[in-house]
Amino acid sequence: MTQLALVIDLNVCVGCHACVTSCKEWNTSGWAGPMTDQRPYAEDPTGTFFNRVQTYEAGVFPDTETYHFPKSCLHCEDPPCVPVCPTGASYKREDNGVVLVDYDKCIGCKYCSWACPYGAREIDEKQRVMKKCTLCIDRITDMSLPESERKPACVLACPTSARLFGDVHDSDSEVSVAIREQGGYALQPEWGTKPANHYLPRRKTRIQIHEDELVRADNPLKKEQLPSLPEGGETLDDVAW
Amino acid sequence: MDRQLDSNGFQAIRSLGILMTILGTIDRPGGFRHKAPFPRPIPPCPKPPNSPQGVQPNTPLDGMPLGWPSKPDDLFVDEQGEAVRIDKAFSWEYPLSVHGLMHNVITNAWRGDPYPIDTLLLFMANMAWNSSMNTENVRDMLKDKDENGEYKIPFIIVADAFQSETVAFADLVLPDTTYLERHDAMSMLDRPISEFDGPVDSVRIPVVPPKGECKPFQEVLIELGSRLGLPAFVKEDGSRKFRDYPDFITNYESSPGSGIGFLAGWRGKGGEKFLKGEPNPRQWEMYQKNGCVYHYELPKSYQYMRNWNQGYLEWARAHGMTRYVEPITLHLYSEVLQRFRLAAQGKLPGKQPPERLRKRIIDHFDPLPFYTAPLEHKLIDSRQYQISALTQRPMAMYHSWDSQNAWLRQIHTHNYLFVNPKLAEANGFGDGDWIWVESPTNKVRCMARLSEAVEPTTVWTWNAIGKAAGAWGLSPKANESQKGFLLNHLISEELPPCEAGEYLSNSDPVTGQAAWFDVRVKVYPAGKDEPKVTSPQFKVQKKVPGQDPQRGKWQAYFAGMFRRKHKLD
Numbered sequence: 140m141t142q143l144a145l146v147i148d149l150n151v152c153v154g155c156h157a158c159v160t161s162c163k164e165w166n167t168s169g170w171a172g173p174m175t176d177q178r179p180y181a182e183d184p185t186g187t188f189f190n191r192v193q194t195y196e197a198g199v200f201p202d203t204e205t206y207h208f209p210k211s212c213l214h215c216e217d218p219p220c221v222p223v224c225p226t227g228a229s230y231k232r233e234d235n236g237v238v239l240v241d242y243d244k245c246i247g248c249k250y251c252s253w254a255c256p257y258g259a260r261e262i263d264e265k266q267r268v269m270k271k272c273t274l275c276i277d278r279i280t281d282m283s284l285p286e287s288e289r290k291p292a293c294v295l296a297c298p299t300s301a302r303l304f305g306d307v308h309d310s311d312s313e314v315s316v317a318i319r320e321q322g323g324y325a326l327q328p329e330w331g332t333k334p335a336n337h338y339l340p341r342r343k344t345r346i347q348i349h350e351d352e353l354v355r356a357d358n359p360l361k362k363e364q365l366p367s368l369p370e371g372g373e374t375l376d377d378v379a380w
Numbered sequence: 381m382d383r384q385l386d387s388n389g390f391q392a393i394r395s396l397g398i399l400m401t402i403l404g405t406i407d408r409p410g411g412f413r414h415k416a417p418f419p420r421p422i423p424p425c426p427k428p429p430n431s432p433q434g435v436q437p438n439t440p441l442d443g444m445p446l447g448w449p450s451k452p453d454d455l456f457v458d459e460q461g462e463a464v465r466i467d468k469a470f471s472w473e474y475p476l477s478v479h480g481l482m483h484n485v486i487t488n489a490w491r492g493d494p495y496p497i498d499t500l501l502l503f504m505a506n507m508a509w510n511s512s513m514n515t516e517n518v519r520d521m522l523k524d525k526d527e528n529g530e531y532k533i534p535f536i537i538v539a540d541a542f543q544s545e546t547v548a549f550a551d552l553v554l555p556d557t558t559y560l561e562r563h564d565a566m567s568m569l570d571r572p573i574s575e576f577d578g579p580v581d582s583v584r585i586p587v588v589p590p591k592g593e594c595k596p597f598q599e600v601l602i603e604l605g606s607r608l609g610l611p612a613f614v615k616e617d618g619s620r621k622f623r624d625y626p627d628f629i630t631n632y633e634s635s636p637g638s639g640i641g642f643l644a645g646w647r648g649k650g651g652e653k654f655l656k657g658e659p660n661p662r663q664w665e666m667y668q669k670n671g672c673v674y675h676y677e678l679p680k681s682y683q684y685m686r687n688w689n690q691g692y693l694e695w696a697r698a699h700g701m702t703r704y705v706e707p708i709t710l711h712l713y714s715e716v717l718q719r720f721r722l723a724a725q726g727k728l729p730g731k732q733p734p735e736r737l738r739k740r741i742i743d744h745f746d747p748l749p750f751y752t753a754p755l756e757h758k759l760i761d762s763r764q765y766q767i768s769a770l771t772q773r774p775m776a777m778y779h780s781w782d783s784q785n786a787w788l789r790q791i792h793t794h795n796y797l798f799v800n801p802k803l804a805e806a807n808g809f810g811d812g813d814w815i816w817v818e819s820p821t822n823k824v825r826c827m828a829r830l831s832e833a834v835e836p837t838t839v840w841t842w843n844a845i846g847k848a849a850g851a852w853g854l855s856p857k858a859n860e861s862q863k864g865f866l867l868n869h870l871i872s873e874e875l876p877p878c879e880a881g882e883y884l885s886n887s888d889p890v891t892g893q894a895a896w897f898d899v900r901v902k903v904y905p906a907g908k909d910e911p912k913v914t915s916p917q918f919k920v921q922k923k924v925p926g927q928d929p930q931r932g933k934w935q936a937y938f939a940g941m942f943r944r945k946h947k948l949d
Contacts (some may be wrong), residue, residue, distance in 0.1 A: 149777050155789050156776035163787055175934035179786035180931050182862070186790055200800055203832045204839035226764050363681050365691065368698035369656065373638035375417055376425035376703035377568060 144335035151301035154207030161296035170277035212272035213334035220251035268314035387895040395749035416579035423450040472733040477892030490521035509545035510844035513873035562596035578678040645674025655699040754898040765900035784852035794863035795845040796829035800836040814906040819870035825915035850921030865914040
């Protein structure tokens with residue numbers, strides 16, 4: 140069975156929040172929208188986000204590290220939020236393992252948010268329904284998009300490629316290889332929720348050079364086909380406004 | 381650290397450049413790679429005007445507004461050796477100020493030194509707030525009057541897309557557009573987006589129409605240039621040359637028939653040429669079809685060692701990117717700097733610095749790089765003010781002019797002063813406490829956030845999160861104004877009086893780069909009875925006609941329903 144998930148590399152995340160804003164940009168207009176804001180231009184603004192980045196420090200100066208920790212629904216394999224839902228609004232899709240909320244059935248009782256040990260769900264105070272990350276279900280299942288764009292908005296937006304997306308049940312997938320080879324871990328495994336999302340820890344950065352980058356494949360002595368040059372004339376150095 | 385933001389920044393950066401040169405890493409794999417149109421001749425060719433005769437009433441400026449002086453006679457000074465420009469750029473005070481000294485324009489205009497002005501036109505610079513040093517006093521200068529009751533700066537025009545703090549000081553507001561509503565060119569004539577492997581430039585094409593009476597500022601400039609009859613904007617008979625900005629970008633040439641224009645891609649009548657070629661009437665269309673980007677990849681043998689790469693230099697000359705097919709030699713010992721020093725020593729004929737500046741020129745125009753403490757540190761009580769205070773933009777809104785955006789402001793609603801716990805403990809305050817941060821010229825009240833990630837003799841904060849009450853369309857009680865603060869109040873735009881002058885800019889004495897990071901402060905707890913609000917506070921900025929009415933408590937955007945709230949019920 141397919142289990143789609145994110146793998147987030149804490150070694151690479153710089154805390155720029157591009158995932159946060161691109162998530163809101165896509166989802167407020169999509170299947171799971173709107174993502175309502177309260178007091179948007181006044182004191183103490185607040186609102187619905189499916190993805191937030193929290194920043195932590197560790198150590199004592201000068202041996203200090205700053206961690207940026209993006210946090211969203213982990214799409215657990217055994218999600219505690221699903222069985223507690225009295226109306227069946229909270230469900231896990233069988234075909235791809237994504238955990239979703241049916242707003243038409245949700246009565247806003249918040250049982251699911253009490254059950255979630257990760258604080259991943261947020262009530263929309265205006266619509267009175269529970270909202271959460273959908274892995275951009277309306278992007279990843281939209282067959283009219285080219286395959287390279289059938290990814291969550293946060294993954295596409297990340298400037299450092301800290302976010303990977305794929306099937307963690309496929310042992311050959313990019314995400315499974317990353318979890319296996321880069322020390323990927325799940326949050327709070329003691330709860331038995333089996334989160335599908337994984338994090339890659341801070342670790343020593345090693346330069347990645349592939350064999351073919353060390354040996355020149357082309358012949359450096361080969362005469363290059365160089366362009367023929369047009370006439371001279373004026374140059375940027377002569378530009379005089 | 382960004383060494384460019386200190387008054388010793390030029391020589392510090394120069395020493396790094398020389399280190400790279402000695403290591404042989406310039407434009408080599410893994411080293412400092414060039415991006416087109418660089419490398420350029422050293423020193424670069426364009427020069428500013430070099431005498432007051434260059435500026436005449438109703439006459440275009442004789443020369444480039446900005447340029448690269450390479451000898452004392454290139455300086456833009458009068459017979460006494462004093463500055464001609466309002467920002468005093470290219471004078472003996474800051475001879476190589478190739479970016480100008482925007483941070484001193486208001487103070488100089490207010491003082492009438494070197495001359496008073498009648499009109500101040502500001503674009504894309506929030507000079508009554510986070511783009512100025514000494515903000516509190518600069519705000520006063522913008523509205524100060526002389527003994528006759530006349531404004532010292534009589535007419536202020538502000539072009540801005542938002543209700544910034546500066547807009548409140550404007551006599552005339554020119555409502556600008558955002559990037560989404562206008563054409564733009566990231567041109568090879570300015571700062572293109574080139575890659576290491578060759579020249580790249582790009583454009584913006586509007587995706588939504590402008591709101592209300594907004595007009596792209598580029599269009600305002602084309603209009604101004606045409607109406608003033610500036611040579612680039614009118615035909616020989618004096619009639620208007622360009623319909624609008626897109627027309628200007630397509631058809632402008634550096635001189636008639638030169639083939640050099642703003643965009644490098646798809647030049648020539650049918651778009652068959654690049655970098656140099658006749659204007660192509662369908663150039664915008666071709667950019668649009670190609671994702672708004674033009675990228676020329678150089679032959680592999682032209683991609684490295686370009687300072688001395690004959691093939692590349694011939695190619696660059698043929699395509700108009702450089703004037704000479706000559707090796708571009710990096711100066712370990714700078715003859716350019718030495719010429720200014722020799723003049724100050726009285727050993728060179730020609731322009732001479734005023735007496736008060738001779739020592740400063742001799743000290744700082746060392747042809748070999750050296751370290752010296754920042755200027756301000758030598759002129760203040762450094763025992764009382766020992767802590768460096770820095771400021772920078774947060775990543776979540778690095779280049780966003782509109783951090784009042786409903787989503788961005790939830791990420792950073794107000795800022796703290798980040799302080800090492802040891803420094804906080806020594807000064808008697810803790811995490812979240814209200815404190816005063818005081819420099820030799822001003823003080824601000826704010827909240828402290830303890831952090832082990834900050835060096836113990838340095839404090840820092842996010843810049844431009846703090847806003848004036850009522851500005852940017854936010855409620856007067858918004859956290860940005862009540863809990864947010866601006867470090868700029870503490871940073872002086874001028875040095876304390878010294879032998880080199882009474883009113884010198886707080887800048888690098890070579891380049892005039894603003895010394896944002898030279899400020900020294902002390903920190904101490906605010907009194908228990910003091911209000912839990914940042915200081916200074918300013919009179920609430922009122923809404924202006926045409927501004928959005930009071931906004932609702934709820935907002936939910938849906939694409940395709942632009943400017944309208946989604947009906948939730």
